[in-house]
Amino acid sequence: MSGIAEATGITYDDVKQAADRIAGQVRPVSVALADPAGASGPGPELWLALEHLQYTGSFKARGAQNFLRAHHAAGTLPDAGVTIASGGNAGLACAWAARQHSVRATVFLPETAPPVKVARLRSYGAEVRLTGSTYGEALAACGEFGATTGALSSHAYDHPLIAAGAGTLMEEIHAHLPELDTVVVSVGGGGLFTGVATAALHHGVRVVAVEPEHCRALNAALEAGRVVDSPVDSVASDSLGATRASAMALETAGREGVRSVLVPDSAITAARQALWDGHRIAVEHAASTALAALTAGAADDGAGAGDGRYGYRPAPGERICVVLCGANTDLTTLVRGTDT
Structure with missing residues (x-):
């Protein structure tokens, strides 16, 4: 990476530097x-990160640490501290990392932000x-x-240090699963996707980028070519609700080995519930969006009722x-399931 202010994209070397940092x-x-049955049977072998x-x-802690440590x-x-706009998770990570560096954090959120995230932000000492x-x-408002x-x-999401920090997650996944074929990741503005895909493609791992069908900034950019x-x-818009994907994400999504797919909200909520009922894993809707790609009645290009995008x-x-990228959720929205 050539510099903190000038860089507009990331490479695998940036991810490695972030991992060290x-x-x-x-x-x-x-x-x-x-x-476990799928690992020895005819179906796919499914792992959860x-x-x-x-x-x-959430994964946002990685990018926040990389950003603050690089600037430190x-x-x-500056004495004025750090500021960020967020749907919640990025703000939490920024406030957490800022506190570790004894730096003030001012976080701007939409008024629709989940109260659970607002409360946690204030617990980290951030001004909300x-x-x-x-x-x-x-x-x-944050820019002003x-x-x-x-x-x-x-x-x-739209900063090379943030994306490179997120990419360190894929480095760790690859260390655990060196024979991995495909990684499936939810996409909002594209920071996590950009970092994970940069590392994954370096290791020869395919990438499936998943978005809600009515919250599809990256998919729309690919369709438009810009x-x-x-x-x-979307039910996942508190975390995946970017109106525009980053240019980094669009460039990365155009590389060979990447596929962009959509899922309906009904599949997102069902996948979230299935994780709780079957594994006692409680995640936010943004996290279950990735799993929904495998459970939403997927159709290949030209097959079934879909057009290959779903x-x-x-x-x-x-x-x-x-x-499974985050768990900042209201647990009361998970219906009681059967014991496993």
């Missing part, structure tokens, strides 16, 4: 075999400002605040890892 500062990911157990409850090393952390009804409005106060502006505004209307149908024996 944040070593010992984040919780290493664990992986779990979701269906339990990143919802990360500090602050460069001597570019609820602004507007969308992430875009919170982002505009940074320009006025001199606070260092971070970003929920970054475009996209409507946000869901993902793995091949027999395919080794797949689904990233």
Whole structure:
């Protein structure tokens, strides 16, 4: 990476540098075999990357640590602190990392942000400002605040240090599963996807990028051939509700070995419930979006009722890892299931 301010994309070397920078500062990911029968039978071998157990409850801790530690090393952390706009998870990670560096954090959230995330932000000592009804409005207010106060502006997903930090997750997954064929990851603005895909493709691992059908910034950008505004209307919009994907994500999604798919909200909520009922894993809807790609009645190009954009149908024996990216959720929304 050529510099903190100038870089606009990431390489595998950036991910490796991030891994060195944040070593010992984040919780290493664990992986779990979701269906032991599938590992020896004709179906796919499905693994779950339990990143919802990360500090602050999501993968965002990786990018936040990489961002703050890089600026700390460069001597570019201002007295005014750091500011960020977020649907919740990126703000939590930024506030957590800022507290570790004794830096003030001012976090802008939409007024629709889940109360559970707002409460946790304040518990980390962040100043929380609820602004507007969308992430875009919170982002505009955050930019104005940074320009006025001199606070260092971070970003929920569209920054090379943030994306490279997220990519360290794939490095750890690959260390656990060196024979992995495919990684499945949820996409909002594209920071996690960009980082994970950059590392995955380096290792020869295919990538499935999953978005809610009515919250599809990356899929819409691929369709248009450029970054475009996209409507946000999904049960997972609190975390995946970016109106525009990053240019980094669009470039990465156009590489060979990447597939963009959509899933309906009904499949997202069903997958979330199945994780709880079958495994006692409680995640937010953004995390279950990735799993929904495998459970939503997937259809290959030209097959079934779909047009190839909906869901993902793995091949027999395919080794797949689904990233469970976050767990900042209201547990009361999980219906009591049967004991396992």
